[in-house]
Amino acid sequence: MARKTVKAEWLSQINKAAGRSISEKIISFDGAVADYLEHGEIKGLSEFTVKSYQKELKELRRVFVNNNVDLSDIRALSERDFAAFVKSQLDAGFARTTINVRLRTAKLFGNFCVRKKYTDENFASNVSTLKVRHEIGATFTRAQLKRLLDTPDITTFEGVRDLTIMRMFADTGMRLSELTSINLQDVSMADRSINLQRTKNRYARRIPLTKRLYSLLSIYLRIRGVNGSTDSLFITAGDEPINNRTVQYQIREHGRRSGVLSEVQCSPHVFRRTFAKFKIQAGVDIFTLQALMGHSDIGELRNYVAIYSTDLDDAIEKGAEYS
Incomplete structure (x- = not known):
């Protein structure tokens, strides 16, 4: 039998229905990203890796803003938002390998948000990475x-x-x-x-x-x-x-x-x-x-x-x- 869970977006409705005045801590997308990058530094990730995460999440944010996604509450993100991100990247002509790197970064970020209880589900994980032809890049003779x-x-x-x-x-x-x-x-x-x-x-x-x-x-x-x-x-x-x-x-x-x-x-x-x-x-x-x-x-x-x-x-x- 599947375990029943209470989703974060229901909490305010429950509190309101029960007449409770408990305040909820709302984490914005930018706040969650800042916490994630700080966590990477504390964890001992290389400066190159942290900067790479920062760069890819910045691109994710740019597309979200262009798509009018609400970033004030990390819980408001949906699978549709991440799927739209992938489509916009394809339409912009980015290489599939580049898009996959950005999507994998989004999934790692989503896992962090779930562990920190900023959100209940990592919706990025529901979006499949793109199939890529395995080719070898240029080499010198x-x-x-x-x-x-x-x-x-x-x-x-x-x-x-x-x-x-x-x-x-x-x-x-x-x-x-x-x-x-x-x-x-x-x-x-x-x-x-x-x-x-x-x-x-x-x-x-x-x-x-x-x-x-x-x-x-x-x-x-x-x-x-x-x-x-x-x-x-x-x-x-x-x-x-x-x-x-x-x-x-x-x-x-x-x-x-x-x-x-x-x-x-x-x-x-x-x-x-x-x-x-x-x-x-x-x-x-x-x-x-x-x-x-x-x-x-x-x-x-x-x-x-x-x-x-x-x-x-x-x-x-x-x-x-x-x-």
Whole structure:
């Protein structure tokens, strides 16, 4: 037998019918979002994750306002509002993967509101995510990668730094946020490795250095020198920690100057995809690749294996020896 529950929207009616004067605490959408983001910070979520939630919920709010949804009481939201949000995003031309990220954020937010008893039901959870074709994004060819790495002017500090950064992306497959968070003490030249402390899944991991990356990083460290203003591994000419936007801009500029940008997108994530492609083509198993790249699960990597593995080519003739 289903358990009977008293919905929040009925409480005022019950109190009125019973002549009760008990006041109800009403939480607005904005108030609930503020509590949710604060909860994420207290829980220890990364700054990147909290900002991502903030960005997606801001977009959700924008659409709600455009659709004249009442945001003064979080209990007033309905399944229809979230379904309308998805439709408006599709009509606006957003990618299905982007819409799914926003919908998943809304569902996590809804779960939080239910746990806090701000509302009785998470109506976002009733809206299904969109079906997405599993495709692999752009990657560099070996020739394109060589042209990119040949572009920086190594007679300048910035040129050596950018070359080292691009080589690190190419040889480790690390994320942009991971690279810009590396401090000098995270680099172990004696052990020929980097210990990533600030990762997406919050699990530190050790990344060995290739011989060529070790050699290049050794030279970069000598040019960088030691100063008291910052411990960041990669810095600007003014001894400030380099930020994500600068790295993205510099890679794009080298892509433009080399001509690679006219052929394929040039970004840290394309380096990451390329790293996965080359490792799979070289026969590295998926679990080792997962450890190197810091994936929480191998779901995404399975797509790379399906496209780039040569196992099927090797297996196609086996069992076909008949006359």
